[in-house]
Amino acid sequence: MITSDFIPIEYDSFDFQGRNYIRIIGRNSKGKRVCILDSCDVYFWAILNEKINQKRLDKIIKRIKEIQLDTKGRKTKVESVEVHDKNFLEKPVKALKIFCTNYKDLHEIASELNFPEIEFRRGYDLGFITHYILEKDIKPLCWYEIQGDIANGKFPGIENLDVDLCIELQKVKPIENENFKPKSLSYDIETDDIKIGEGEILMISLVSDNFKKVITWKKSGNKEKDWGNIEYVKDEEELLRAFIKHVKEISPDFLVGYFSDGFDLPYLRARAEKLKVPLEIGLDGSQPKFSRGRTGGIFTGKVLGIVHIDLLKFIQTAYSPYMQSETMSLNEVSKEFLGEEKKNFKIKHSSLIEDHNWEDYYEYNLQDSVLTSKLFDKIWPDLLEFTKIMQEPIFDISRNGMSANVEDYIIHNLKKFNEIPEKRPIHDEILQRRQRERYEGAFVFEPTPGLYEDIAFFDFTSFWPSIIVTYNLSRSTLLEKKIENSTEIEVLGKKVYFSKKPGFFPQMLKEIIEKRKKYKKELSEKPDAMKRARSNAYKLLANASYGYMGFFGARYYCPEASGAATAIGRIWSKKTIDEINNAGYTTIYSDTDSISFLLNKRSKTEALSFLKELNKRLPGIMELELEGFFKRGIWVTKRTGKIGAKKKYALIDENKKLKIRGFETVRRDWCNLARKVQNNVIKHVLEEGNEKKSLEYLKEVINQIKKRGVNKEDLIIKTQLKKPLLEYKAISPHVIAARRMKERNIPISQGNVIEYFIAESQGKKKLVRDGVKLPQEEGNYDIKYYLKNQLIPSVENIFQVFDIDINEIAEGKKQTKLGDF
């Protein structure tokens, strides 16, 4: 018997003699790689009709015990049946716990249970690894003390596993240990064709602790200037072998890439197949396996024993809504997170690269891995906390969307409620859910356009979560009909009712909010990266809970609850606006959970004590807080008509800090010229309180445009291709640009951001798209377009607040009229 400490990193399962086994790969505190083998009971639940009598029950159990299957070359059977008192969707039920031989057959065995007394069959669709974690409580990235014998030849293939210690688990207990330093290896490849496997891989860069290398078979003409990190190999085949060798030698816990599920790993596999070099990087010598993950979607690459992490996916779900970057490219993300950029190098086909340029290419390639590695280090605390909170393997956590995170959290916290898990919706159900009528959302106040002074900005803390908790909204608290002491809300013209007995979902959410508060407080007292990550993870989890209930793929789907939350939200938002106005303030604007209003000569102190008053009247855990005080703010009209535009305003505080929402300044599909000018105009207007300075500035800009004095880079318009090129019904400018790129063999695909500018064209030009040119194309920019379709629209409404018609200035003025261009 051997004892060791152990931190589980990667889980996978295998079958042996018809049964399921778990193989967990991890480390001990000395950094040795440890593998544990284990198994657990396999079962699902059959929920019984409440009217069933004992005699009938005995008969059913007897029949169930006789079920045997012999499919897929596997004999499986019901091994035993137990009767338990459980809860299902909050309702106490009698349920059969049906133990079977193999997890993979649970669904099929469940289908055999055609007894009218069995109302529901549940718990067969969690996946064996989730089932195991629930059963044995061996959670990813938490420390344990483990005991067991060295795994001998009992399991086939174990001796080929490249680990220091392999134990057949007998005893396990959780222990305290905060120390785990993950060993990562970041990688990046450069190729001659962006289509998977269609070009040669020219080089691969690798970065780990004290390790930086570029492997390549393309030699620089400048050999003497070898900077030590280059490993030259004979050809592409040797390149792949060198890659495999280094991965094996370094033997990391994490193989980290950026968009590597979609590019680097599948490319390596494709080239390895073509060149017949087995990509044996798994700890058992296996090759990466690609699958569609838990619920379909894009392919993910899995390496046995080494967790392949694609940073892009995690950054998209966990950070992108809070980021400034306009794209999630490695360059922009690195700039924002690390303050570092990619190396400036213009990629060309290898046949066009001159001898002395190869070194720049190597450096470029290496820098990508350096950035990836640094991003991984930066993001690690968040990955770790997400994994510990959601209690699923980090491979999945790093690829989850927020709804999957919410669901993981629920599944792993059902135990204390004695709840049987609800099933995942099947295909038809999803189709049906997707067709549901949209329920009404939040309330947005129509502002009166104008320039305002001395503004207070309040918002509700965790608006949706606080409503869900306060009003106990969820799938399991939704009532079929009205009962005494229930909450009644109208959703889509129908009344829905919720029980006031706290449900497990609102209770979990309440706990999430409380933990968030606690960690946020601890963070403010003594900040560190882990506390920040923990506080952040709970915040994101709480914020995603409302969307989860309205999401068609959710196990605990409940649009009635989401719809009720928005209905209640509208009521409190409007009510609060009324109270603010009744107290002598003037509401200017409100969107969902925020309200801005004029102080009307009252002091900030007064406003703050008024805030306390408002809070006393709010129910449950709902709470209003101060977002800030602002010196000035501007709201403008819509482009058409005179009414105030929603979701478009700008504020300035006493430190001259701007808060700009919705304006073209913040939209990436407008050219920099329009964005910059608008930003400056807003800044001047808010700082000065009038339009004079802006007007002078604008006149200058107009002259610059007319003189063709504007740099091309300020005229580039960037628009994302949101779908495959062929699916477009309307051929808009960016589609034309994308088509032209394709003609020129510039690879483009869905998701790419297309860049173009509008040029003057010789022939007759009716549509904007007739003037589209790619940035690298020659051509004079279309003065009329940039004035009329970019500059003027971006500032017109701002000047209109001061009763100034910009068109007159642009056209009139003894200068040429717009029409002449």
Added chain:
DNA sequence: GACTGAACTATACC
């Protein structure tokens, strides 16, 4: 050929 509203599309706000 000019004009108009609807459809399509992208992006932002919360």
Added chain:
DNA sequence: ACGGGTATAGTTCAGTC
């Protein structure tokens, strides 16, 4: 297919005169 609804605005498309 992989959180929700609300909102603005540009460009094209298809119909009218």
